[in-house]
Amino acid sequence: MILGLALAALLVPIPQEEPPPADPRPAEILERRPDEWARSEPGAWAAWSPEQPVPPALTATWERATRAYAAGDLPAALDGLFEALAAVPEYPPALHQAGVIYFRLRRYSDSIAAFERYLAVAPGRVADTRALAHGYYTLGDYERARDHYARLIELAPDEVETHRGYGLCWMRLGEPEKALAELRRCLELDPEHANAAAWIAQILFDEERSEEALEAVLRARDLDPYVPRPWFLLSQVQFDLGRDEEAEASLERFRTLDRLDQEIRAAEARLLYDPRQPGVHARLVSLHRQAGDLLSVGRCLNRWQRLEPDRAAIAVAQLDLALELGEAEAAERLAENLRRLAGEELEAWVRLARYYAGRRDRIRQAEAEAEVARLRALEPR
Amino acid sequence: MHLLPFLAALIPSQDPLFLGRDLRAGDEVVRTTCGSAAKDYILEVNGGGLVSADFDLDGHLDLVVVDGSTLERAREGKPSLSSRLLLGDGEGGFRAAGEAWDLSGGRWGMGGAAGDVDGDGDPDLFLTEWGRNRLFLNDGGRGFVDVSDGVPVESGEDEDGDDNEGQLLPTGLDSSRWSTSCAFLDYDQDGHLDLVVVNYLAFHLESAKPPGDGCTWKGHDVMCGPEGLIPVHDQLYRGNGDGSFTDVSAEAGFKPERAGYGLGVMTLDYDGDGDTDVYVTNDSTPNHLWENQGDGSFLEVGFQRGVSHDSNGKEQAGMGIACGDVNGDGREDLFVTNFSGERNAFYRSSRERGYREKADAARLGGPSIPRLGWGTGLADYDLDGDLDLFVVNGHVYPQADRPGTDTSYAQEDQLFLGSGDGRFEEQRLDDGPPAVSRAALHGDFDEDGDLDLVVIHLGGAVRYLENRAKRDESHRWLAVDLRARSSHPDAIGARVTVVTDAGERRAEVRSTFGFQAGCATRLHFGLGAAKEVRELRVDWPSGRRQILGEVELDRVLLIEEEVE
Numbered sequence: 001m002i003l004g005l006a007l008a009a010l011l012v013p014i015p016q017e018e019p020p021p022a023d024p025r026p027a028e029i030l031e032r033r034p035d036e037w038a039r040s041e042p043g044a045w046a047a048w049s050p051e052q053p054v055p056p057a058l059t060a061t062w063e064r065a066t067r068a069y070a071a072g073d074l075p076a077a078l079d080g081l082f083e084a085l086a087a088v089p090e091y092p093p094a095l096h097q098a099g100v101i102y103f104r105l106r107r108y109s110d111s112i113a114a115f116e117r118y119l120a121v122a123p124g125r126v127a128d129t130r131a132l133a134h135g136y137y138t139l140g141d142y143e144r145a146r147d148h149y150a151r152l153i154e155l156a157p158d159e160v161e162t163h164r165g166y167g168l169c170w171m172r173l174g175e176p177e178k179a180l181a182e183l184r185r186c187l188e189l190d191p192e193h194a195n196a197a198a199w200i201a202q203i204l205f206d207e208e209r210s211e212e213a214l215e216a217v218l219r220a221r222d223l224d225p226y227v228p229r230p231w232f233l234l235s236q237v238q239f240d241l242g243r244d245e246e247a248e249a250s251l252e253r254f255r256t257l258d259r260l261d262q263e264i265r266a267a268e269a270r271l272l273y274d275p276r277q278p279g280v281h282a283r284l285v286s287l288h289r290q291a292g293d294l295l296s297v298g299r300c301l302n303r304w305q306r307l308e309p310d311r312a313a314i315a316v317a318q319l320d321l322a323l324e325l326g327e328a329e330a331a332e333r334l335a336e337n338l339r340r341l342a343g344e345e346l347e348a349w350v351r352l353a354r355y356y357a358g359r360r361d362r363i364r365q366a367e368a369e370a371e372v373a374r375l376r377a378l379e380p381r
Numbered sequence: 382m383h384l385l386p387f388l389a390a391l392i393p394s395q396d397p398l399f400l401g402r403d404l405r406a407g408d409e410v411v412r413t414t415c416g417s418a419a420k421d422y423i424l425e426v427n428g429g430g431l432v433s434a435d436f437d438l439d440g441h442l443d444l445v446v447v448d449g450s451t452l453e454r455a456r457e458g459k460p461s462l463s464s465r466l467l468l469g470d471g472e473g474g475f476r477a478a479g480e481a482w483d484l485s486g487g488r489w490g491m492g493g494a495a496g497d498v499d500g501d502g503d504p505d506l507f508l509t510e511w512g513r514n515r516l517f518l519n520d521g522g523r524g525f526v527d528v529s530d531g532v533p534v535e536s537g538e539d540e541d542g543d544d545n546e547g548q549l550l551p552t553g554l555d556s557s558r559w560s561t562s563c564a565f566l567d568y569d570q571d572g573h574l575d576l577v578v579v580n581y582l583a584f585h586l587e588s589a590k591p592p593g594d595g596c597t598w599k600g601h602d603v604m605c606g607p608e609g610l611i612p613v614h615d616q617l618y619r620g621n622g623d624g625s626f627t628d629v630s631a632e633a634g635f636k637p638e639r640a641g642y643g644l645g646v647m648t649l650d651y652d653g654d655g656d657t658d659v660y661v662t663n664d665s666t667p668n669h670l671w672e673n674q675g676d677g678s679f680l681e682v683g684f685q686r687g688v689s690h691d692s693n694g695k696e697q698a699g700m701g702i703a704c705g706d707v708n709g710d711g712r713e714d715l716f717v718t719n720f721s722g723e724r725n726a727f728y729r730s731s732r733e734r735g736y737r738e739k740a741d742a743a744r745l746g747g748p749s750i751p752r753l754g755w756g757t758g759l760a761d762y763d764l765d766g767d768l769d770l771f772v773v774n775g776h777v778y779p780q781a782d783r784p785g786t787d788t789s790y791a792q793e794d795q796l797f798l799g800s801g802d803g804r805f806e807e808q809r810l811d812d813g814p815p816a817v818s819r820a821a822l823h824g825d826f827d828e829d830g831d832l833d834l835v836v837i838h839l840g841g842a843v844r845y846l847e848n849r850a851k852r853d854e855s856h857r858w859l860a861v862d863l864r865a866r867s868s869h870p871d872a873i874g875a876r877v878t879v880v881t882d883a884g885e886r887r888a889e890v891r892s893t894f895g896f897q898a899g900c901a902t903r904l905h906f907g908l909g910a911a912k913e914v915r916e917l918r919v920d921w922p923s924g925r926r927q928i929l930g931e932v933e934l935d936r937v938l939l940i941e942e943e944v945e
Contacts, residue, residue: 030600033784106599107785139787140724140747174742174804202692206737232694239685240735251684258694273600 029079030105030273034098034113036082040090045121048092058084058091065097071306072275074101092122099131105272108135127155133165142172160189164196176203194223198230205233210240226293228257260291278308285317297321312341312348319355331355339364346375398763398796399811399834399846404446406467406477411843414462415449418840419779421592422452423606424511424584426777427561427644428755428819428839429464430492430897433826434504436482438522441471442824442901443478444835446843447490447508455586461487464508466525473827473847481524488512492820492897496565496574497871499532499624509560509578509897516552518624528552532624553626558613559584562646564893566657567869568633569677570922573622574869577635577659579643580613582606601780607664612640615661615669617679634678641666645896647702649713649889650874651686652734655924657874660688662699662717662896685735688715688728692738697723698753701821702895705759705768706730706887707743708803713889716745718754718772718896721781721788725749725757725772729803745770745797748807752792753777756821756896760832762848764856766883766909767799771810773836775817791815794836810834811846820897825905830858830935832905837897857908860937861917863890866944868922871902878918879932881911908934 065080416425531549641663
């Protein structure tokens with residue numbers, strides 16, 4: 001199932017989204033705050049609904065912000081939103097989108113400010129503001145987060161992430177049974193929700209119900225074996241149960257994954273502020289590969305390729321991944337893509353020659369080997 | 382007021398329990414220095430330290446304020462700004478001690494601890510430094526003698542049988558690592574004080590990377606470290622009883638596979654086996670719990686006992702440590718202050734020997750997230766019979782005031798009043814504005830029965846926070862001084878249990894207050910509305926148990942170990 005997803009990610013047509021603009025990112029936008037935003041006239045947005053078209057005065061700005069967001073350039077998108085909010089004060093979609101971007105930038109106070117402004121001008125749109133509850137939660141205001149999740153559940157009773165957030169609030173507020181009920185509801189709605197399973201295990205462990213915690217944490221680990229946390233918890237549960245040898249092995253796996261995870265998080269944080277860093281993308285591919293997480297390898301390759309759509313090295317890595325997954329059809333399409341990009345890249349042609357040899361496609365193998373010979377002849381002796 | 386509006390709204394606004402004022406030596410305001418305001422290097426971040434004890438033996442608590450230095454002085458090879466002893470008058474006032482108590486020298490002071498190293502009946506002083514640590518022997522309450530270069534030998538013979546009177550006996554403490562916190566203990570129960578020194582990292586001013594050299598936080602250029610710098614192993618010294626020590630870190634197994642960035646230390650008998658264990662908080666690396674094996678060696682069991690990481694398996698910033706039996710199970714719980722964006726950790730003892738991280742259930746987690754905590758203490762500050770907790774806060778990066786950090790540089794300090802059911806209720810600690818706080822400790826400096834606080838503010842005046850707890854029949858107290866006779870007289874590691882008509886309270890004698898602070902060994906119990914102490918039990922380090930019957934309330938009690 002996971003490998004299938006990896007493949008699906010890999011086969012997403014690559015250049016659909018535009019690469020990030022080549023201008024230097026507008027870093028100064030990160031020095032600005034939501035309290036700069038002008039207020040609209042009272043009641044100005046009382047009749048607003050999401051179906052309404054973008055005001056003509058905002059069309060170009062809005063399009064620029066949307067494009068930047070789609071390309072992962074959050075500072076540029078935010079820059080556009082500040083411009084939009086200056087032109088049309090408290091334009092609700094801009095407030096909402098700013099809340100989302102600030103949340104992704106981990107600027108939770110700013111995200112909360114944006115969403116609260118959004119709800120102030122569009123009080124009927126509570127259902128759009130799950131990230132507001134997440135923001136309260138992340139900053140430790142669990143009562144307010146819990147209350148907001150409760151409002152969201154009333155509006156959409158089957159949203160799994162809302163139940164997860166609601167359950168975690170109860171856990172933080174020292175109500176383990178209520179927390180367990182909500183997290184179990186998550187698993188009813190999505191039986192493969194690894195994170196909910198891990199939190200159930202955590203709560204059981206905290207309540208000193210270690211046998212039950214063991215069962216829950218094994219489920220969490222099996223659902224997502226590349227996340228370090230279930231291994232950490234598994235090790236603690238095993239130590240608690242006196243199963244020290246198994247605990248040591250789990251601890252070792254946790255340490256390996258945690259080391260990689262820390263580096264992955266640091267790299268992802270760098271990309272948040274500037275996505276145009278090919279070296280960071282390459283490093284992320286390598287880190288996920290070390291963890292054995294092929295799904296994430298595929299995702300990172302795709303993201304990297306959006307930045308450098310013509311880079312043969314990425315296509316080589318994609319071909320390797322498809323073969324590793326045993327997906328012959330995908331590999332064939334990726335080999336075609338690599339042929340298109342290989343150009344004067346010796347390593348790309350070497351890889352193609354090997355691939356076609358394996359496929360017993362003698363004609364293309366010969367073509368690739370001829371390119372290899374030609375490029376080698378050009379190399380300085 | 383730097384706190385963001387969202388954060389400010391979270392702070393309850395009751396009248397604070399503590400009333401703050403600048404600490405004065407006579408008329409002079411006492412200040413400390415730790416580099417420049419810009420904080421370009423990690424060396425400038427920790428602030429100075431505090432040590433309390435009755436150094437001049439007049440019956441009143443005194444205070445050592447450990448001072449740092451400036452980059453300019455350090456580059457020119459000049460000594461640290463002078464640490465100072467302030468002599469307490471028992472009424473909350475202090476005066477500068479005379480020249481006999483001179484503490485000048487050193488390179489860049491950090492923290493310290495007091496203990497009777499040479500067993501002559503007065504508290505000696507050990508100071509940690511960025512550079513060589515320093516040891517001062519107390520000359521009978523008349524002054525300090527700096528013995529960092531060696532302890533003068535009074536009389537005796539050397540290895541060749543020659544009279545060695547007047548020679549200097551090396552202290553064995555001449556490490557030049559960057560030491561932060563330390564604690565005296567008697568881990569091998571031989572009657573001599575031993576010493577744990579916690580070390581941070583290898584920092585060389587000449588080669589240190591300036592801010593902006595690839596070191597960023599939340600998109601802002603900041604000073605570099607600790608990540609990217611080399612952590613340094615802590616040290617365990619066995620005391621020889623004559624003022625000298627022997628580094629036994631390796632032979633005692635007090636050396637983990639990977640060193641941590643050590644910041645705080647606490648001594649406690651976590652497993653209740655009668656010997657003293659050691660807990661060390663490490664910045665951005667797992668915390669260590671050193672289990673005393675009872676044979677002179679230690680085993681690191683932090684992960685196994687659940688006190689090395691947060692409950693997500695993440696290493697935290699690990700700075701201050703408070704210790705106390707919050708859940709009343711006879712085992713002390715641990716509270717650890719951490720970085721902004723992290724929760725402070727409350728490791729509550731569980732049924733077995735382990736701990737469970739329960740900061741949120743105790744209502745201590747959420748309020749800590751926007752703040753960066755340092756000094757902390759667990760005691761009954763309002764004398765209602767339940768343990769309370771204080772935390773002093775302040776960020777490491779001045780850039781915390783820039784947009785989008787979800788925190789601020791200067792921060793409110795916090796008091797969490799215990800409600801008796803394992804939960805706490807947050808209040809402002811004192812009436813002062815937000816500040817950049819660091820080390821802190823408590824003691825009844827004005828001898829009115831409640832515990833006052835002293836707090837280091839980075840680059841500013843040291844603050845004295847006078848406790849204004851009610852004093853009536855619902856707010857009773859008892860303080861206990863112990864004097865051991867069949868182990869080291871300071872009785873570090875002894876446990877006292879006070880049984881009243883309202884319940885039981887326990888505490889353990891120690892010399893460390895967690896982060897860069899050393900405390901007096903006096904134990905303090907808030908007893909609330911208790912009408913009588915039915916029993917007072919002392920479990921001495923020697924293993925003896927001594928039980929006292931009825932004890933008068935609202936007094937300081939001196940108990941000497943009974944030896945057959």
